[in-house]
Amino acid sequence: MIGKRTRVTLTAAVAIIAVIAAAFQISKSRTFQFFGEIVPRVNTRQKVVALTFDDGPTPGITEGVLSILNEEGVKATFFVIGEDLERNPEEGRKIVAAGHELGNHTYSHERMVLKTPSFIESEIERTDQLIRQAGYQSAIHFRPPYGKKLILLPYFLSKTSRKTITWDVEPDSYPEIAADANRIIAHVMEKSSPGSIILLHVMYKSRGESLKAVKGIITGLKGEGYSFKTVSEMLTITD
Ligand SMILES: [Zn+2]
Numbered sequence: 001m002i003g004k005r006t007r008v009t010l011t012a013a014v015a016i017i018a019v020i021a022a023a024f025q026i027s028k029s030r031t032f033q034f035f036g037e038i039v040p041r042v043n044t045r046q047k048v049v050a051l052t053f054d055d056g057p058t059p060g061i062t063e064g065v066l067s068i069l070n071e072e073g074v075k076a077t078f079f080v081i082g083e084d085l086e087r088n089p090e091e092g093r094k095i096v097a098a099g100h101e102l103g104n105h106t107y108s109h110e111r112m113v114l115k116t117p118s119f120i121e122s123e124i125e126r127t128d129q130l131i132r133q134a135g136y137q138s139a140i141h142f143r144p145p146y147g148k149k150l151i152l153l154p155y156f157l158s159k160t161s162r163k164t165i166t167w168d169v170e171p172d173s174y175p176e177i178a179a180d181a182n183r184i185i186a187h188v189m190e191k192s193s194p195g196s197i198i199l200l201h202v203m204y205k206s207r208g209e210s211l212k213a214v215k216g217i218i219t220g221l222k223g224e225g226y227s228f229k230t231v232s233e234m235l236t237i238t239d
Helices: 004-027 062-072 082-087 088-099 118-131 154-157 180-193 205-223 231-235
Strands: 048-054 077-080 099-105 196-200
Touching: 004 077, 048 205, 048 231, 062 088, 062 205, 077 082, 077 088, 082 088, 082 118, 088 099, 088 118, 099 118, 099 231, 118 154, 180 205, 196 205
Parallel strands: 048 077, 048 196, 077 099
Antiparallel strands: none
16 A cells, blocks of 8 residues: 555656656647647648758858759748858848748757747847848748747747748658658658648758759659749648
């Protein structure tokens, strides 16, 4: 027999663990958050998808991505890191000049959980300012680093009418797929559906396979009748 006190303590411990486990699951959910709108994909029957590139901009890589997009006549969305944009303002201006969309991916790319409200606010506002300095004038959408958010980040975003954009196709998240451009292409082709938001990390030298896959993803999906839209364009679709 265990005493009543022990039982209460055990019950409390189990409850705390359950709450922490639930919070962890929610913090990394692509489709749920406590406040404001989260968009992992768009509901539509139209064969449209959005290509989104996270991190950077990185000199020496941005131009390669832009030239593929230009050849294919595709507009994409770049969720840039404020710190990288500040270091490489020219790269940001090139992305904007080519007609692509810039999104906010925080200033320092830290996980935005267990952070103070003022830290969260400065991470986002600073990056928005840098995005404006790069010449981007349309609405700026937000994507949390590592997809992580819990309470204060979604609260700040919803209070300031910012949309949280996640994704529903993420080949880079599986090491065995990310290691091979052909597998990345095959994964994206298999998982994409009308309204999908595709996440790729091409702004690192270590992600050469992802960069190599961009052309094949575009031509493959075009071959299936898809066209490419920016995140903002996707958000205006109503059927
Ligand atoms: Zn990132």
